[in-house]
Amino acid sequence: MVEQENKIGPVWVIAEQIDCRLLSVSTQLIGQARKLADQLNTSAETILLGDDIEKQTQQLIAAGADRVYLGNAPELAFYHPETYTEIIVNLTGEYRPEIILIGSTAMGRELAPLVAARLKTGLTAHCIDLVLDEDRNLEQRIPAYGGLLSIICPQRRPQMATVAGGVFAAPEPDEARSGDIIEVRVPDTVSDRIKTLEVVRDEPQGVSLESADIVVAGGAGAGDLDGWKKIIDLANTLKGALGSTRPAVDEGWTELSTMIGQSGKMVNPQLYIGVGLSGEQQHLVGVVEARVMVAINNDGRSPVFDQVDFGIVDDCREFVPVLIQKIKAYQEKKVTC
Amino acid sequence: MLNIVVCVKAVPDPKEACNIKIDPATKTLLRCDVPMVVNALDKNAIEVALQLKEKTEVRITVLSMGPPEAGNIVKECLALGADRGILLSDPAFGGADTFATAFTLARGIEKTGACDVILCGMASSDGSTEWVGPQVATFLKLPVVTMVKEIVASDGPWWKIKASIDGGYRLMQVKLPAVFTVTRDVNKPRTLSFSGIIKARKKEIEHWGIDDLGVSSESVGLKGSPTIVSRLNTTESKREVEFIKGTREEKAEFLVHKLIGTGLL
Numbered sequence: 001m002v003e004q005e006n007k008i009g010p011v012w013v014i015a016e017q018i019d020c021r022l023l024s025v026s027t028q029l030i031g032q033a034r035k036l037a038d039q040l041n042t043s044a045e046t047i048l049l050g051d052d053i054e055k056q057t058q059q060l061i062a063a064g065a066d067r068v069y070l071g072n073a074p075e076l077a078f079y080h081p082e083t084y085t086e087i088i089v090n091l092t093g094e095y096r097p098e099i100i101l102i103g104s105t106a107m108g109r110e111l112a113p114l115v116a117a118r119l120k121t122g123l124t125a126h127c128i129d130l131v132l133d134e135d136r137n138l139e140q141r142i143p144a145y146g147g148l149l150s151i152i153c154p155q156r157r158p159q160m161a162t163v164a165g166g167v168f169a170a171p172e173p174d175e176a177r178s179g180d181i182i183e184v185r186v187p188d189t190v191s192d193r194i195k196t197l198e199v200v201r202d203e204p205q206g207v208s209l210e211s212a213d214i215v216v217a218g219g220a221g222a223g224d225l226d227g228w229k230k231i232i233d234l235a236n237t238l239k240g241a242l243g244s245t246r247p248a249v250d251e252g253w254t255e256l257s258t259m260i261g262q263s264g265k266m267v268n269p270q271l272y273i274g275v276g277l278s279g280e281q282q283h284l285v286g287v288v289e290a291r292v293m294v295a296i297n298n299d300g301r302s303p304v305f306d307q308v309d310f311g312i313v314d315d316c317r318e319f320v321p322v323l324i325q326k327i328k329a330y331q332e333k334k335v336t337c
Numbered sequence: 338m339l340n341i342v343v344c345v346k347a348v349p350d351p352k353e354a355c356n357i358k359i360d361p362a363t364k365t366l367l368r369c370d371v372p373m374v375v376n377a378l379d380k381n382a383i384e385v386a387l388q389l390k391e392k393t394e395v396r397i398t399v400l401s402m403g404p405p406e407a408g409n410i411v412k413e414c415l416a417l418g419a420d421r422g423i424l425l426s427d428p429a430f431g432g433a434d435t436f437a438t439a440f441t442l443a444r445g446i447e448k449t450g451a452c453d454v455i456l457c458g459m460a461s462s463d464g465s466t467e468w469v470g471p472q473v474a475t476f477l478k479l480p481v482v483t484m485v486k487e488i489v490a491s492d493g494p495w496w497k498i499k500a501s502i503d504g505g506y507r508l509m510q511v512k513l514p515a516v517f518t519v520t521r522d523v524n525k526p527r528t529l530s531f532s533g534i535i536k537a538r539k540k541e542i543e544h545w546g547i548d549d550l551g552v553s554s555e556s557v558g559l560k561g562s563p564t565i566v567s568r569l570n571t572t573e574s575k576r577e578v579e580f581i582k583g584t585r586e587e588k589a590e591f592l593v594h595k596l597i598g599t600g601l602l
Contacts, residue, residue: 018503078507081481106502110483113435113468117475122436122563125466139567145357150568193512194480197497201505214601220352238602246462247351250377250521257504263460263467271601281572292599293576294592300580310595311578312588323589330593330602 008136009098009157010067011037014088014115015048015060016079016107018201022048022056024165025103027063031171032130032163033101034064039132042098043067047091049084049184051077061179063171071184078196079107085114086187092119097158099138101130104164104263116160122153123160126262128167128285143262143281146303166210166266166288209258214240215269215290217260217283220247221276221297221316228253230320231275237324237331243267245283261286272308276316279304296320338394341386341454342446344473345379345399345414347407348463375410378458380417380526381519385456387418388524389491396420398449402430402441408542416529416537423449427546432559435464439472441557444550446477455516459484470518480515486522 011033015026030046037044046060049071057068069091075083088111092100100115102108104126116123124140128148133139137152138159153159209215216238218231228248235242243260244253260267261283272290276297277283284307287293293308300313312319349357349371357371375383386397399414401407402425411422425445433441446452455477457470467483474481482500489508490497498509501520511517547554554560581591596602 106484109467110471110481113471114475114481116468117436117439117472120436120563122434123468124564125464125468133567137567143572147358147569147571149566150570151564152567153564156563191480194482194515195510196507197510198508199502199505200508201502250351250462252521256501256520256522271596271599292596292601294596295578305578305580306574307576308578309576310592311580312592313580314585314588319585319589322585323592326589326593327602330597 008040008042009096010043010045011040011099012097012101012158013044013046013065014100014102014108014111015046016103016105017048017050017053017056020050020053020056022059023103023105024170025105025163027059028165028168028170029101029103029163030060030063030065032168033099034171036099036130036132036138037066040098040136045069045095045097047071047088047184049076049087057181058175059173061177062173062175064174064177066179067182068179069182069184071186073186075186078199079111080194080196081110081114082194083187083190084111085118086190087184088115089118090187091184092158100158100160102160102162104162108162112160112162119158121156121158121160122151123162124151124153125162127161127163128262130161130163143285146281148281164262164264164266166268209241209243209260209265209267212241212267213270214238215243215260215267215271215287216240216273216275217243217245217277218248218254218275219245219277219283220251222248222253223276223317225253227276227317230317230324234273234275234320234324237327240269240271241267245277245280274304274308275320277304278302279307338396339389339454340396340398340450340452341389341456342398342400342449342452343379343382343386343414343419344442344455344457344469345383345401345410346376346458346461347373347401347403347410348376348461350374351377351462373406373410375413376458376461376463378460378462378519378521380458381521381523382456382458383414383417383419384524384526385488385517385519386454387527390418398423400442400445400449401425402433402438402445404431408544411542412537413529415540415542416533417527418533421449422540422542423545424542425545425550429547429554430558432562433557434562434564435466435468436472436563437557437561439469440476440561441550441552442469443473443476444552445545446473448545448550453513455479455514457516457518459518459520467518470516474516477516480511481517482509482511482515483518485517485519488523
């Protein structure tokens with residue numbers, strides 16, 4: 001009995017599905033939850049809400065979950081903030097998790113703070129690493145001010161964090177694993193003051209940033225939309241994907257969906273070229289293990305040059321068109337050879 | 338009449354924020370006197386309120402929590418056209434994480450009186466957290482929609498909203514009172530006008546401290562924050578840069594050769 005009281009609660013992952021397809025960030029987080037759970041000598045568990053999603057439970061178990069809390073009902077098909085929050089808060093009261101991890105998706109970014117506020121606990125945004133410290137608190141690492149901040153939530157439980165897709169590697173699925181499934185009832189007390197009328201998803205265009213071998217990312221140094229178009233040209237010439245920093249998005253030159261970094265996309269290219277950006281950690285943590293990194297910036301003292309393999313000190317607005325010319329010349333030569 | 342509260346945050350000017358560094362020796366922040374400005378997305382939130390005011394009867398209250406210097410950014414919001422400016426400022430509020438910040442703002446919003454719409458920027462440029470809007474909603478027991486990209490209908494008690502999701506949007510119907518966090522797609526914020534600045538001179542900012550909100554010192558600031566910073570580390574780069582030198586033509590040529598050499602072109 002005493003042993004049971006001292007036992008550390010499970011490590012939870014709030015999994016997510018879109019049209020019954022499990023998101024890769026969910027299995028990535030289960031992989032990390034599995035590691036943390038093993039170190040804490042507790043179980044790794046996950047909540048999955050949706051409709052017609054029984055089949056996906058085996059994927060979660062194969063990724064390392066010991067238990068799946070499954071809410072399977074038509075009214076759960078698409079994320080609803082108040083219903084989902086209610087279910088998770090109720091389950092938390094019953095099973096007392098030590099840690100809850102959520103993907104930094106549109107859903108996770110809204111759901112996580114709603115759950116954390118209801119549970120009166122802490123929540124760290126868009127972590128790039130999660131480890132246990134010497135007191136077995138979850139050390140939640142985020143980039144800031146050219147370094148790394150470690151955030152802990154020492155007094156309250158659960159400890160909550162959001163993590164973007166691509167931060168943790170997907171675990172090798174083990175189809176032989178088994179786990180139990182707990183069915184979750186839909187609460188009947190949820191209000192109807194907020195309704196989803198329609199969900200519209202665009203057809204994806206061009207090379208996806210996350211899977212691109214070549215990424216050209218632009219920043220505020222583009223100067224204006226004209227300068228930005230030159231960076232787009234460079235990406236197209238290299239048949240790479242276009243990425244951006246937050247200042248470029250804030251300027252309105254590009255969509256938020258191109259933003260690389262802690263609160264944007266994680267990329268894993270062979271070649272990364274940063275154009276007119278200063279190398280803020282919030283951006284560069286999004287470039288995971290690129291083989292070769294290049295920076296083009298007019299300030300030779302820019303911190304970006306500490307983080308790349310090749311540096312070009314020049315005005316990107318002038319330099320990029322010349323570079324495009326040279327690349328095209330090489331590409332043509334290659335074709336004719 | 339529609340009562341709107343816009344929550345705004347004073348953040349280090351993003352153009353100079355890269356000058357804020359961690360001192361490798363002391364592991365403390367070197368701020369280098371970076372000026373404070375209105376968080377960019379909060380300007381979009383104010384613009385939503387200002388555009389509604391052009392169509393219907395609206396009273397806009399701007400609410401911020403921060404050090405006394407943050408009064409300047411509240412003043413700027415008054416010059417943009419807000420009717421009332423309130424700064425929650427008290428040494429006891431210092432060191433707040435997003436949970437304690439949202440709690441304090443929620444108590445401030447309650448004190449402003451009846452409120453139909455609460456608007457926030459989707460995220461802050463300094464912390465990149467997005468928690469304040471949803472958590473304010475939780476403390477006020479109100480519904481919330483985050484990442485609003487378009488307000489489709491705002492006449493009557495049910496608003497119709499388009500909110501961004503990964504690779505698309507969801508169309509939501511929400512009953513007021515409610516909290517919304519907005520993205521930069523929602524509008525293009527206006528800039529300060531000379532007449533606005535003149536008019537705002539006569540408006541006074543209200544300063545509210547912990548006693549005005551009637552909350553305990555245990556529930557705000559550092560004491561009311563579940564999370565703390567346990568370590569501040571500098572990161573070391575694993576790469577060593579090779580600068581490519583020469584004329585512009587030569588640099589481009591050399592870079593192409595380097596890339597060919599790595600097999601990436």
